[in-house]
Amino acid sequence: MSHEGGARTVRPWLAAALAALGVAEALITVVGVLVTGLSFAAARDSFLISNATIGTVCALCGGLIAAYRPRNALGWLLLGVAVAQTATAAVTPWLARAIVAGDPRAVTWTATVYSAAWPWAVGLFLPLALLVFPDGRLPGRARWLLVPVVANGVAQVLAFSADPYPLAPVAGFAPGQVAPAWSVLAIRGVDVGVPAAITNAVLAATYLAGVVTLVVRYRRGDERTRQQVLWPLLAAVVVVVVIAGTRAVWSVAAPGTGFPVISTLAVALVPVAITIAVLRYRLLDIRLLWSRAVTYLVLTAALVATYVAVVEVVTRLLGPADGLASSVAATVVVAAAFNPFRVRLQRRVDTLFYGDRSDPVRAVASVTEHLATGADRPRDVLPAVCQALRLPWAALAVDGEPAGEAGARPALVEVFPLRHAGRTVGELRVGVRSGQARLDPSDRAVLELMALPIGVALHADTLSAAVQRSRQEIVAAREEERRRLRRDLHDGLASVLTGVAFQADTVVTLADADDRTRIAELGEDIRSGVTGALADVRRLINELHPSALHELGLVEAVRRHAQRLTRGDPAPLAFALVQDADGEVGELPAAVEVAAYRILVEALTNVARHARATRAEVDIRCTDGELVVGVRDDGPGDGAGWTAGVGLASMRERAEELGGLLCAAPTPTGGRVEARLPLARVAA
Template identity: 80%
Template sequence: MPDQGDVRVGRPPWLAAGLVALAVAEALTTVVGVLVTGMPLAAAQDSFLVSNAAIGSVCAVCGGLIAASRPRNALGWLLLGVAVAQTATAAVTPWLARAIAVGDARATAWTATVYSAAWPWAIGLFLPLAVLVFPEGRLPGGRLRARVRWPLLAVVLANGVAQVLTFSADPYPLAPVAGFAPGQVPPAWSWLAIPGLDTGPVGAGTNILLAATYLAGVVTLVVRYRRGGERTRRQVLWPLLAAVVVVVVIAVTRAVWSVAAPGTGFPIMSTLAVALIPVGMTIAVLRHQLLDIRLLWSRTVTYVVLTAALVATYVAVVEIVTRLVGPGDGLATSVAATVVVAAAFDPIRVRLQRLVDTLLYGDRGDPVRAVSSVTAQLATGPERPGDVLPAVCQALKLPWAALAVDGDTVGEVGTRRAPQESFPLRHAGRTLGELRVGVRSGQARLAPSDRAVLELMALPIGVALHAEALSAAVQASRQEIVAAREEERRRLRRDLHDGLASVLTGVAFQADAVITLASGGRRDAPRIAALGEDIRGSVTSALDDVRRLINELHPAALHELGLVEAVRRHAQRLTRGDPVPLVIAVVDDDRVTELPAAVEVAAYRILVEALTNVARHSRATHAEVEIRCSEADLVVGVRDDGPPGDEVVWHPGVGLASMRDRAEELGGRLDAAPSPGGGHVLARLPLARAAVSRVVP
């Protein structure tokens, strides 16, 4: 279901066809009116008849196309509204001119009413709404839609009404036409006229309201561009480009007109360029990938700014030369200005094009700078080479980039799209992977300059990939060493227990036998007894040392009880009553069975150390031990209800450092910190690598 804030409608196809037919009929009526009334071409131009009919016809075609293919998008219906309003004014213009000329008061009144009340809806209501809902047919989301939706729509509607009343209050709607200026013809009052409404504070207020609605439209386009994805940004660039062209065309023609025909008014025909805006909107909605819009922007902005700079230079040179040598020699002045402009043209064009290309295509024109951005990212020590992909996309304004190793994607950023291109990542003559990038929308392939920069970028990324592979190999070797060490300790413990300990126990029994024999009353019995006592003492001391070594090699509790029961036994020893009670619960998921020796020992040592810290250093009354096992890793942790984290600061000591080292040497990680509910220690120990070098005795 569409959001209630969406300005979207769904209408049957015949309605769109009917509105297009109405606009076409109005355009044909315009042509017939011109022919029947014999309206001169100059009068048709100066009365805005030509521009109204042209803009209305273009909006009819554009709105019809959008409404037919996207019936739920309000944009098409709003453009059809512009078409009907514009062409309605054009249709009555010849008859208004004739009624004024012949003095037909009744015909003048009704034609003036239609003339002044129709097209203001286009500029005051339909077109601002079209800009606000472009390109998806709904207002922008987020806070703007929640807080400003209805006030904004109310302002736009009020603007439409204000424009109708303002233009209806003008008693001389055809004043730009020769012979229809005030004093030459009687007033042509509309039935909606409120005399004086178009002048003074009211007229100025309506102009401010009109400007505010279009400013709101510009703001929404900026919001859409900043918050939207790649597709939305390209869509927004189409009407913006059309608007820039319209502004430039009107400004240039007006400047030339003021020089060529000073005092003759505004070049009305330049308003035909406004038809480019609905064309841009239609392309953005239906075929936004037709061309690379950023390339068009690049060329347009470059040559617009270049033209303005050269015209300004020409005018400045002419003015300076005229002031220096006087206005007598116009040819010399023109030649001097032309020479200056010609000399400045190419340097300005090159620098300006470079600046615009940097804004639209990134640093592809400066390979050193582009590669430096990647190497600078690598110098900060990213966790993975894939972390430099945002810098690659930013440097060249690319929509997507990825790293692939052995055909598998190990890093990705942006929105994946076709076509794509790949660049091998090599080191020491060996291919380690690929850098894959998405081609910009509207382009079939990357430009040679893009490829050159990406090939340079591939060099440091390949080195980083090689370094990551070496680091992974070192870490794997370290984990294998730790695993082998613990397995060897487990084997030594078993051998000491089953071998040497048994032998020493037998020797102790023999010593007891010697002592027993010596007690039989033999003459040298005291000496034999003393010797037996020495043997038994030595053996007992050796047995104690062996048991201690056995426990250090592999905790006896683990060997006898397993991880869960060993931890539960240790927790029972730490559970206490008064003066500060502490209750410890051990929770497991019944999946903890036989574990690699390295993982089992590390988990036990971490939990024992964490529980000891709780018992010694916290004022907790409850603690919970968590032991969970999956196919990938073993997760162990301790949580207590000690004072909140904002009351206690943990100072890392030997215990925390030891726990973290035990986790990291297996390729795992440990998180230990106070929290609002007490304190927590959580370790994640991978099982796969720890089992690689497991020794089977």
């Protein structure tokens, strides 16, 4: 078995053994209290209840983390806290009994365990847990802290071991009431006041460094790390508020009676929060917990402070006898200030965790401003969407295909359609925050508002991309047409003219020899070649711009083409120009004229080939800044011949290239093709 495999086998058993040791020490504590008859007040003031509770919770939490995440040092550090805290709790009843009984040997050993066990938890294991949270590894820049933290942990043990009265907070065990209980580790005859103050200051700095490390991890971490960090931070805030609040109230309600030790039970929330963060950080919406907890903790503290301050002021003004007046005045002030203060405080806290969802105008304005100033493409606004609502992920999709994203995609995603002019142009997809099953209605309302400017921007971007593609296609088509013309000129006209040149040289040579017969033959060949070259040139010129349009105009050119179609034998198709537009159409832009001619020629050709019609009517007119051209026939109207093919596609492309529309469909009385080509847009 490899060392790694052996370690994997040993770790679960070791974790279970350490957790069982912590729980066993807690049970020994209970037995010791029952056997020695230690009073509840003594158990409370000697930190026995707090140490036993915190140690038991750390044993359970550390055991879970070490079992499921054995490579994470947090589980093992919490197990260290458990063993150290509960060891102190386990010997507390026996230390009290030994001091009362005056047994020097028992006092020495119980005082040694009492003073040397719990400082390891407070001075070493907990600070390290804060520094390595949540992955169990020290950040690269914080590794230098390991040496001073370990050294200060040892110093803490020595400092507390030098205290000759470890149970001084317990009534009847203060200095002068009992004999000193010296630890084996105590250095007697040396004033440890200054070293103790120094080590306590270093300990405070260590905890501060741990909190700073958590804040840095939150700011630089991904969505998962931020979710994890919020759990112990919330527990720490609750602990601080509970301990400080109870101490403040205690000092007012029972001045001079000391510190309310029982409030330290709140520390047990920290290992619970660490365990949830490591194993199930998505258990609840931690942001919502933060929002509500911080709001009501701060609100409660502020109202209590206000109440105490008003009572104090009124008592000083009216005298201590009028307690009812001071209470009534304080109640009125607190009642009047409660709701406005709560609303403002809740808004501030919600903004911290949920962004501007309580202020839709501000949220939409931030996105709109980003679109107007800093976003070259719609997808560039996605980070602003995430920031505005503190969302983990946002993305755009067009026709079901991704068009950009920001953040890390979570398991749950909600989709918002992006519309422009009543038409869906894309989708805005956003990730649901960890711990939430769905977005809050206020989130949805803000995102629906954001979808409006994003939809407009996405539509504009789509149009811009389409224009760019059209430009590229136009350039490609132009170059392709130039290549074809070059090939035709090279293979046709250039070859013919080269041959004509050689034949002309031969004619000159034969003329010198007076070979009239051969000269006549070459003359015929030259005439035939030149005639063919002229035909090729006319064909190319006609393809570039129909010569009939140049010579006759649109209406007459269409009439000539229709007459050619109706001269067949037999000639079943009769042609009619419904509206003779001579003098009404006037001069047209070249592009419109060519497109109209090509569409009408193709439509008439289709009628002659496929419509089984006896009559075709052509309509050409200008109306409302458009040239309207159409062909109607009296075919059977059963849809035969209307399958989309090259001809229909070509007509539609010619119309759309100019920003126009083409309608082609069978009718109950035959078939109809109509194109509307704008004049002003092309002329501009």
